[in-house]
Amino acid sequence: MSEDDELAKLREATDTGTRANQRGPDESQQQLEDAIGTALNAIESGKSKTLSVRDEHIAAILYGLDDAEQFDEVGAALREELGRDKGESVDRSEFLRLAIRLGLREAVPEVLEAAKNAQMKRMEHKF
Amino acid sequence: MESYTDMTTLRACTFLDKGGVGKTTASAHLGTALSRAGHDVLLIDLAGKQGDLAKHFGLWGDLQGEDRWPNIATTFQDEWSIVVEKLDTAVDDLIITTEEGPDLIPAHEQLDGLDATLGNIDDTVERYSRLDAFLTEYIDERYDIVLLDLPGSTSNVAYNGLWAAESVVAPVRPGPFEAEQAAQLRRDLDTIRDEQDVDIDLTMVLLNEVDERTKAGRIYLDEFQTEYPDAIAPKQIPSSQDIQNAQMDGTVLWSLEKPSKTAERAMDAYETDAEVLVERLEDSA
Numbered sequence: 001m002s003e004d005d006e007l008a009k010l011r012e013a014t015d016t017g018t019r020a021n022q023r024g025p026d027e028s029q030q031q032l033e034d035a036i037g038t039a040l041n042a043i044e045s046g047k048s049k050t051l052s053v054r055d056e057h058i059a060a061i062l063y064g065l066d067d068a069e070q071f072d073e074v075g076a077a078l079r080e081e082l083g084r085d086k087g088e089s090v091d092r093s094e095f096l097r098l099a100i101r102l103g104l105r106e107a108v109p110e111v112l113e114a115a116k117n118a119q120m121k122r123m124e125h126k127f
Numbered sequence: 128m129e130s131y132t133d134m135t136t137l138r139a140c141t142f143l144d145k146g147g148v149g150k151t152t153a154s155a156h157l158g159t160a161l162s163r164a165g166h167d168v169l170l171i172d173l174a175g176k177q178g179d180l181a182k183h184f185g186l187w188g189d190l191q192g193e194d195r196w197p198n199i200a201t202t203f204q205d206e207w208s209i210v211v212e213k214l215d216t217a218v219d220d221l222i223i224t225t226e227e228g229p230d231l232i233p234a235h236e237q238l239d240g241l242d243a244t245l246g247n248i249d250d251t252v253e254r255y256s257r258l259d260a261f262l263t264e265y266i267d268e269r270y271d272i273v274l275l276d277l278p279g280s281t282s283n284v285a286y287n288g289l290w291a292a293e294s295v296v297a298p299v300r301p302g303p304f305e306a307e308q309a310a311q312l313r314r315d316l317d318t319i320r321d322e323q324d325v326d327i328d329l330t331m332v333l334l335n336e337v338d339e340r341t342k343a344g345r346i347y348l349d350e351f352q353t354e355y356p357d358a359i360a361p362k363q364i365p366s367s368q369d370i371q372n373a374q375m376d377g378t379v380l381w382s383l384e385k386p387s388k389t390a391e392r393a394m395d396a397y398e399t400d401a402e403v404l405v406e407r408l409e410d411s412a
Contacts, residue, residue: 016243
């Protein structure tokens, strides 16, 4: 990235705008909740729920854990951290789901909160 | 003239939780008086996006056409240190010189959004100490005196200014509402001292537009002198049409070709008050 590109990115990152174009925290959260609700409906109607991750370091971690026979142990630790029941050994798909959930919970708990609320609203509507 | 190069940079802010009392006019004129007395002075306009301080020096028109970055709002942000690292002229780019003497970091419309952004920071110290960090690291070494012109409301930006300056100059117009505002300011500063553990001093109460020829003017003057014996400025700023004239011309009183008698008295008052302000700031430094 050139020096000019870096400065342009910094400029964008530091643009606070004005109060008129700032969304209030409640407004942002509601917007996210609505968007997640819409996405859940779309998935129920057939939109793909399969996501793929292409990342050499993450892939190396997973392959490495498998080769070192520590995959199940780390998977169990992820489950425990999220308060999930112990069960059969964790497969790769569940491992990634748990890791993503844990990351969201740690960094941006409000995102999981919005997802939970969106799901609850869908359940209420079904009654 | 004694050099302040090796001494602590003195800081003060003009503040009252009310608009239209003359904070910006006081900042511009005290700053110019200090500059004329030989000090290196920086004025920083944090009072919203209207650019009133730059208008006092006839500079806002030019600034309006520029999309300035970095600007004063940038200095509050987490990315500021990276900006300084990537852009050698980052600090210099903030500052503009005035013909009247002081340097100026003008307001920017992003101060508006900045206040909301600061509101998202939970930790009080983290939220209110940003301006102090910027001044300590990048500004103090360049100037003898820094004057902050704060918004007329207790916003997150205003609190940054109060924390950074720790000394308040409160311009008040004599009147019942203004007297209550000054009393409220004293209570607000007590609260900040108690709850936020920041030692903020009401260093000067500057009476604006006093007409000592009227009974009401003399009564208010007496009341303020009784209520604020230590903080009241030694000279009151008389009412003068030339102050408005100068503002309309985009300048300060000293630049008027033919100042009126009241303008001469106002200039003398600002010069005396500026000198005493420095003494009081030095005493508390």
